[in-house]
Amino acid sequence: MDEMKLFSVIIVSYLRYKDLKECLGSIVNHLAAPEHSEIIVIDNAGTDECRNICEQFPVKYINAGTNLGVSGGRNLGIKMSKGDLLFFIDDDAEAATLYFDRLIRDRLKPPAGILAFKVLNYQTGKPNPGELPFRGKNYKAINSSRLVSYFVGAAFALDRSLADEIGGFAEDFFYGAEELEFSYRTLLHDWKIYYTPEITVLHKKSMIRTTNKTRYYHTLKNRFVAGARYLPFPYCLVNLSLWSLVMLFQSIGDRAFKEWAAGLIKGLSAFSRERRHARPLDRKTMDYLRAHEGRLWF
Known part of the structure; x- marks a missing residue:
C-alpha cells in the first residue's frame, strides 16, 4: 500500500x-x-x-x-x-x-x-x-x-x-x-x-x-546546454537570445558583467557539441509544453 x-x-x-x-x-x-x-x-x-x-x-x-x-x-x-x-x-x-x-x-x-x-x-x-x-x-x-x-x-x-x-x-x-x-x-x-x-x-x-555573482555564469551556460539538447532550432535560437539579453541587463545591475560574459562564452562553446547529440522534444512533448505554459520561446 x-x-x-x-x-x-x-x-x-x-x-x-x-x-x-x-x-x-x-x-x-x-x-x-x-x-x-x-x-x-x-x-x-x-x-x-x-x-x-x-x-x-x-x-x-x-x-x-x-x-x-x-x-x-x-x-x-x-x-x-x-x-x-x-x-x-x-x-x-x-x-x-x-x-x-x-x-x-x-x-x-x-x-x-x-x-x-x-x-x-x-x-x-x-x-x-x-x-x-x-x-x-x-x-x-x-x-x-x-x-x-x-x-x-x-x-x-x-x-x-x-x-x-x-x-x-x-x-x-x-x-x-x-x-x-x-x-x-x-x-x-x-x-x-x-x-x-x-x-x-x-x-x-x-x-x-542571491549575492553570488557566479550564478550568472552557471545559469546562462546551463540554459545554452539545455536549449541545445532539447529545443527545436527556431525555439532554441529565440529562447537563448532572449535569455542572454535578460541576464545581461540583470548582470549589469548586479555588477556581474564578467560572469555573464564568461557564461555566454562557455555556453556558445558548448552549443555545437551539445547540438550534435541533441534529442529535440517530440511533437507530443511540444504540445504538452504549449498547453501548460512551457519554456519554449522564453
Whole structure:
C-alpha cells in the first residue's frame, strides 16, 4: 500500500547552519508518519558544525567530501536514500504544511513523476518572482491544482521510478537551470509534472546565494546546454537570445558583467557539441509544453 512506502526527505546543505536547523525542525514537526520516513542531509561543505546540527535530529548525515553542486548533491541523496517517494527541500526553506508527507503519498502517483508545491517568501508570505511553475506573474493560478511544465527547486517531490528510468540530475550543470533540464527529460519520457497548492513551503532565499555573482555564469551556460539538447532550432535560437539579453541587463545591475560574459562564452562553446547529440522534444512533448505554459520561446 502507498501508505507504507518509505518516504525520504533529502536536503543538500552548504554553510547555512541556522537555516538548516530551522529547516530540519520544520520537517520533523510536520511529518505524519516519521516511522515510515527518513531524513538525509548531504553536506556539500563537509563541516563539523553541520554534522553537530544533524546530530540534534533523527537525521542521516552524509559528508559529500567536496562541493558536488546542487545536481551532484541531489544525486548522492537519491543514491543514499531508500524511499520510493523522495522529497527535496533547500536548506533555507521550511515545510509549512502539517502532514505534508501524507499529501505527497496521496498525490504523487503515475503518470505524475514530479510534484511541485506552493513556494512563498518566508518574510512576506507572498510568491517569490520565478518560484512558481507558471509563466510571468500568473499568480491567479496559485491555488489551483494543475499539470505544469516544470518545477521549482526550492522544494519538490519525486517518484524514484522516474529517477530510475531517466537518470538523476545533470551533474555537468552544477547549479542553475538543472530543474529545467530535468523537466524536459521527464516530459520526453511521458511522465507528467503536477502542481498542488495543498503543500506550502516558505523560502528565505539566503543572501549567501542571491549575492553570488557566479550564478550568472552557471545559469546562462546551463540554459545554452539545455536549449541545445532539447529545443527545436527556431525555439532554441529565440529562447537563448532572449535569455542572454535578460541576464545581461540583470548582470549589469548586479555588477556581474564578467560572469555573464564568461557564461555566454562557455555556453556558445558548448552549443555545437551539445547540438550534435541533441534529442529535440517530440511533437507530443511540444504540445504538452504549449498547453501548460512551457519554456519554449522564453
